[in-house]
Amino acid sequence: MSTPNVADYKRLNDTREVVVKRQDLPLSCPTDASALWCSHPRVSLAIEGAEDKTARCPYCGTLYRLID
Template sequence: MESANTRHEYEVSRQDLPLSCPTPEQKLWNSHPRVYLPIEETGTAVCPYCSAIYRLVD
């Protein structure tokens, strides 16, 4: 596991949807309020709190 904010880009699959940040797998999953991010239409999403970038891969 990684500490929160050590990585800023993440790849997620359709199995991970609905996408929330922070994800339950992140070490400090409660570092900011959980937000659900729309990623299905564009394939990318950015968290408004920590600026993490999520990319949808299949």
């Protein structure tokens, strides 16, 4: 297992709200922009069918909001 470098710490998965667009679908958490070394298992989130166009990750609690 490799040790994360200083740049990796700037990518800690600590974002609590993320805005997504239709071009970003299908949605899963963590996203590709998240640092893999501090992530939970990938989970698909069905945001398109949500009445309020939001979805919350059951692992980390990040709220995703679809804006278009």
